[in-house]
Amino acid sequence: MKIDFQQLVAPYYKDATQKLQKLVQIPSVYDRKTKRSSMPFGEGVDKALQYVGAMAERDGFSVDYCDGYCTEISYGSGPVTVGIFAHLDVVPATGKWDYPPFGGEIDNEIMYGRGTSDDKGPGLAAYFALRALKDAGLIDNYKVVLVFGGNEETGAKDLDYYFQKLHKPAPTYGFTPDAEFPLIYGEKAIATYKHQGVAKLEPIISIEAGEAANLVIDEATAILKLDKNIEKALVKTAYKYEVSHSETETTLTFFGISAHGSMPELGENAGLKLFEFLGSYYGLDILSKLASLYQDSGGRNFDGYYNSSKLGETTYNVGLITYRNEVLSLTVNFRYPEITNIKEIIAKLNELDVLKVRLEGISPHLYFDPNSDFIKLLLSVYQQETGDYESKPKTIGGGTYAKSAPNTIAFGSAFPGRNDLIHAPNEHIHLEDYYKSMAIYAHAIYALGSEL
Numbered sequence: 014m015k016i017d018f019q020q021l022v023a024p025y026y027k028d029a030t031q032k033l034q035k036l037v038q039i040p041s042v043y044d045r046k047t048k049r050s051s052m053p054f055g056e057g058v059d060k061a062l063q064y065v066g067a068m069a070e071r072d073g074f075s076v077d078y079c080d081g082y083c084t085e086i087s088y089g090s091g092p093v094t095v096g097i098f099a100h101l102d103v104v105p106a107t108g109k110w111d112y113p114p115f116g117g118e119i120d121n122e123i124m125y126g127r128g129t130s131d132d133k134g135p136g137l138a139a140y141f142a143l144r145a146l147k148d149a150g151l152i153d154n155y156k157v158v159l160v161f162g163g164n165e166e167t168g169a170k171d172l173d174y175y176f177q178k179l180h181k182p183a184p185t186y187g188f189t190p191d192a193e194f195p196l197i198y199g200e201k202a203i204a205t206y207k208h209q210g211v212a213k214l215e216p217i218i219s220i221e222a223g224e225a226a227n228l229v230i231d232e233a234t235a236i237l238k239l240d241k242n243i244e245k246a247l248v249k250t251a252y253k254y255e256v257s258h259s260e261t262e263t264t265l266t267f268f269g270i271s272a273h274g275s276m277p278e279l280g281e282n283a284g285l286k287l288f289e290f291l292g293s294y295y296g297l298d299i300l301s302k303l304a305s306l307y308q309d310s311g312g313r314n315f316d317g318y319y320n321s322s323k324l325g326e327t328t329y330n331v332g333l334i335t336y337r338n339e340v341l342s343l344t345v346n347f348r349y350p351e352i353t354n355i356k357e358i359i360a361k362l363n364e365l366d367v368l369k370v371r372l373e374g375i376s377p378h379l380y381f382d383p384n385s386d387f388i389k390l391l392l393s394v395y396q397q398e399t400g401d402y403e404s405k406p407k408t409i410g411g412g413t414y415a416k417s418a419p420n421t422i423a424f425g426s427a428f429p430g431r432n433d434l435i436h437a438p439n440e441h442i443h444l445e446d447y448y449k450s451m452a453i454y455a456h457a458i459y460a461l462g463s464e465l
């Protein structure tokens with residue numbers, strides 16, 4: 014039977030657009046102040062989880078609210094379960110917006126608002142795909158489970174709870190509409206580790222640098238005992254800096270270029286530059302050593318470099334630096350392919366004559382054989398629905414929602430060449446993309462459930 018999936022989902026466009034506007038109007042940012050046991054991520058997230066649950070109940074699906082961690086929408090039964098994992102929590106709407114961030118306003122066939130593309134739009138596209146299949150009687154002898162999580166942006170405790178606490182079964186085939194088309198079949202492992210120890214760094218009083226472990230430091234500030242001579246040394250360098258003096262102290266700030274922690278080579282780390290300068294200017298060996306250790310972000314300076322044909326190269330991003338009360342610490346976001354042994358890396362670092370290292374957390378790598386039937390089927394669905402046979406599936410530095418669910422890969426829904434400004438002001442979704450992904454997901458769910 015040949016099914017026209019675009020025709021199948023078209024009658025739902027209007028409803029899907031209105032529902033997405035309503036969902037975007039719920040500011041579902043993690044809120045510590047209103048969280049309680051029945052709403053572990055606060056009121057806003059809970060409202061969004063309730064909203065999709067009530068909608069699904071009205072539409073005839075089974076709904077489980079999972080103690081406020083996720084909303085699970087399911088339908089059908091059979092030997093195969095297709096799982097879809099989207100999330101309704103959003104990052105805060107900071108920065109300057111041209112449209113109300115929680116308005117869902119449509120301008121020129123583009124809907125604006127926090128969550129339109131990450132990840133309420135893609136999640137609802139999957140929902141309406143599911144609804145169109147159900148209404149047409151095309152969920153036959155397989156089960157579909159669509160889970161809307163409430164905590165992707167701040168720790169993925171939602172799917173943790175779903176699988177570990179509630180012991181929900183793993184899907185036979187799963188995808189998450191929280192990344193890009195065509196699909197991502199491999200993601201590096203990510204570890205966070207910390208160098209920390211006592212260091213006497215006279216005349217440095219304190220250092221503060223970085224916003225998060227997974228961002229390249231673009232601003233690093235040191236407070237020093239008053240040192241007016243430092244300017245003479247600074248002007249001879251190529252560093253970008255600002256310096257000011259009070260009666261007793263000198264404040265020195267270095268500037269770099271921010272970049273995502275998975276691609277530190279695209280940025281310039283202001284913290285390492287500060288270390289390099291202060292290390293050589295004051296003869297502080299430990300700072301010079303640390304700066305040169307991470308000068309190559311691949312890890313080549315300490316035998317920490319690995320490169321695999323499947324997942325690519327190691328990357329090391331020093332994302333946070335503090336020096337207070339003679340304690341110096343550096344937090345590193347480390348991404349690595351399947352051939353790297355994290356314990357060996359930590360051991361190698363601990364053999365060096367720098368601050369001791371402690372591992373803080375690991376998220377393992379993810380890899381699917383691009384020649385498996387599962388991956389080939391999803392790619393072919395994408396190609397058939399879009400006519401795009403050029404864009405290639407890829408591997409990335411890691412960290413999509415796919416890692417939080419077993420047997421699950423990232424499949425859409427940002428289209429190649431689009432920049433929907435995820436996590437930035439003016440986040441948006443092209444309605445054309447929203448509708449197109451609905452047809453792709455309907456086709457994918459149907460094919461995974463009944464053809465594999």
Ligand SMILES: [Zn+2]
Pocket residue numbers: 100131132165191
């Ligand atoms: Zn997301």
